[in-house]
Amino acid sequence: GNSVTQMEGPVTLSEEAFLTINCTYTATGYPSLFWYVQYPGEGLQLLLKATKADDKGSNKGFEATYRKETTSFHLEKGSVQVSDSAVYFCALSDPGNTPLVFGKGTRLSVIA
């Protein structure tokens, strides 16, 4: 079945540091890939997505590239801010009306 594996946290970084959160997936078809962010006490917000191989999703300085050859969708940001502190979820969805399969989430803490 489909699955998503993302690096375990927590990840603690200083402000302006470079961020990478690794995500790899297993899927039978050609899934769409997503990163969602959950700020403390809030729901999940779509951060970015990519629907086919070599697509790059980007938003708010974050980006991730759909790599079919390595089945990966790593999240990166060049310079994190304290306001980026949140839990980040990698997810995939097969074509059609299938629900997202989520990774276990990675908690990021950015300190000033």
Add this chain to the structure above:
Amino acid sequence: DTAVSQTPKYLVTQMGNDKSIKCEQNLGHDTMYWYKQDSKKFLKIMFSYNNKELIINETVPNRFSPKSPDKAHLNLHINSLELGDSAVYFCASSQVTDGNTIYFGEGSWLTVV
């Protein structure tokens, strides 16, 4: 306007009670979901409805009963609440024509005491 709205946001109730969480989406989506997030932040699909029809029903106790009166609403009723039901419940919706991107509500924090 909130795209996916669910109520109540917080709910504290005693074991054995019955409670409902309501969800509405104004995005015109055909598919709606309920997800459960446990204390470790793990998200798991519970149910999925497409045009009011149940299409996914994961291994969930039958104390949980979803109801979709129309494609814009998907409510979750829970009977005989147990301590282990304490979690955050997220409603969500999607549309195939939008690349199946799922949009979430803000969550309902359920605490069973």
